[in-house]
Amino acid sequence: MTKVQLAPDTTLFPVPIVLITCGAGNEANLFTLNRISSCNAEPPMIAISVRPSRASHDLIEKLGEFVVNIPWPDMESVCDYVGTTTARTTDKWAEAGLTRLPATAVQPPLIAQCPVNIECRVQRSMSLPSHSLFVAEVVALHADTSVLNERQEVDFALAHGLSYRSGIVRERPADNFRPDALWQKVRAWSSYA
Secondary structure: OOOOOOOOOOOOOOEEOEEEEEOOHHHOEEEEEOOEEEEEOOOOEEEEEEOOOOHHHHHHHHHOEEEEEEOOHHHHHHHHHHHOOOOOOOOHHHHHOOOEEOOOOOOOOEEOOOOEEEEEEEEEEEEOOOOEEEEEEEEEEEEOHHHEOOOOOEOOOOOOOOOEEOOOOOOOOOOOOOHHHHHHHHHHHHHHO
């Protein structure tokens, strides 16, 4: 086997792609994230990393809450669109055809179209060189009945893997990124959903 040394990066497989909601009321925003990890069992905790330059960073810092929304596999173009647009110029909820649902324990809304929603309350944060790390306790979990096994646990096999798949972690859109083509895919998905 021949190996070549590459520049250091954060390539891990599979890469979970999630939609994070943050903020409250009319300020509620959503963004795509792949820097997420389970980090504690009792109590259950999740860690996410967000760039300070992102609009959502300040919303998470201000409220100390966010929701992890795990999308269906057919929402890949929606995740790409939400991840490549900014709330500063775009109403991502309307453009992507996504619906807000009230959370039960935190202020940010759930995304109705996602089969799994994890409400989180920030317990600690840390400034890293390029991102802020938010460590949050899971305070509520919601799941579509179609993704639950007989023990009432979320079973990703029942949902055909949800959005968990192998992929390269990118900070910027791929070389052939075409926003108009992506927007057309999102419109097609939202009219179908």
